[in-house]
Amino acid sequence: GDSVTQMEGPVTLSEEAFLTINCTYTATGYPSLFWYVQYPGEGLQLLLKATKADDKGSNKGFEATYRKETTSFHLEKGSVQVSDSAVYFCALSPSSASKIIFGSGTRLSIRP
Amino acid sequence: ETGVTQSPTHLIKTRGQQVTLRCSSQSGHNTVSWYQQALGQGPQFIFQYYREEENGRGNFPPRFSGLQFPNYSSELNVNALELDDSALYLCASSRGIAGAQDEQFFGPGTRLTVL
Numbered sequence: 497g498d499s500v501t502q503m504e505g506p507v508t509l510s511e512e513a514f515l516t517i518n519c520t521y522t523a524t525g526y527p528s529l530f531w532y533v534q535y536p537g538e539g540l541q542l543l544l545k546a547t548k549a550d551d552k553g554s555n556k557g558f559e560a561t562y563r564k565e566t567t568s569f570h571l572e573k574g575s576v577q578v579s580d581s582a583v584y585f586c587a588l589s590p591s592s593a594s595k596i597i598f599g600s601g602t603r604l605s606i607r608p
Numbered sequence: 609e610t611g612v613t614q615s616p617t618h619l620i621k622t623r624g625q626q627v628t629l630r631c632s633s634q635s636g637h638n639t640v641s642w643y644q645q646a647l648g649q650g651p652q653f654i655f656q657y658y659r660e661e662e663n664g665r666g667n668f669p670p671r672f673s674g675l676q677f678p679n680y681s682s683e684l685n686v687n688a689l690e691l692d693d694s695a696l697y698l699c700a701s702s703r704g705i706a707g708a709q710d711e712q713f714f715g716p717g718t719r720l721t722v723l
Contacts, residue, residue, distance in 0.1 A: 500650075538716070539612075539698070539714045539715055539716045539717065540651070540698065540700075540714040541714070542711055542712075547709075585650050585651075587650070593664055594639075594641075594656065594663075594664070594702070594705040594706070594710065595641065595653040595656060595664055595666065596641075596643075596651075596653065596700075596712065597653065598643075598650030598651050598652070599650050600648070600649055600650045601648075601649070601650050
């Protein structure tokens with residue numbers, strides 16, 4: 497069945513460092529891909545999405561590109577801030593359904 | 609615009625009991641999805657309701673059941689609680705069921721502990 501595999505955490509970086517969180521997926525058809533973020537004490541929020549191959553989703557300085565040839569959707573940010581500390585989930589929505597399938601999450605901590 | 613709300617915030621039950629969790633959709637949304645998030649894991653899809661009808665179900669046993677009301681609020685019922693049912697239960701609402709075109713907005717969740 498459809499699934500998402502993402503980089504295990506926790507990931508700890510210094511402020512202004514470059515961030516990459518790897519994500520790969522298995523799916524039939526043409527799924528939509530997402531990154532969600534869960535800040536401490538808050539609900540899940542959609543960070544960015546891409547609905548077709550080679551699309552780039554971006555928001556708040558974060559970017560991810562839908563790579564069908566490598567079935568990947570890696571999250572990147574050029575310069576992280578302390579406020580980016582959160583748990584990040586890679587996810588997909590199968591082309592024939594509106595449910596969301598999540599990865600196991602990556603906890604990110606940024607040191608001042 | 610009011611976001612997705614869930615009640616209660618926390619709940620403690622014992623094995624074998626039954627529980628009902630509630631969710632109020634965001635204004636203008638007719639679709640509600642429920643997810644179970646075990647500690648340290650990603651959310652797992654339980655089921656979805658669209659205009660009061662079930663529209664898809666994940667790999668959960670029949671003792672997990674749901675309901676959506678005419679005002680599009682929703683309930684999740686779990687019978688015969690087991691220890692493994694301890695988790696954060698998330699509700700998400702959306703304008704429709706058109707996949708990625710209809711963003712799902714998540715509530716803060718209900719933390720269920722089964723002793």
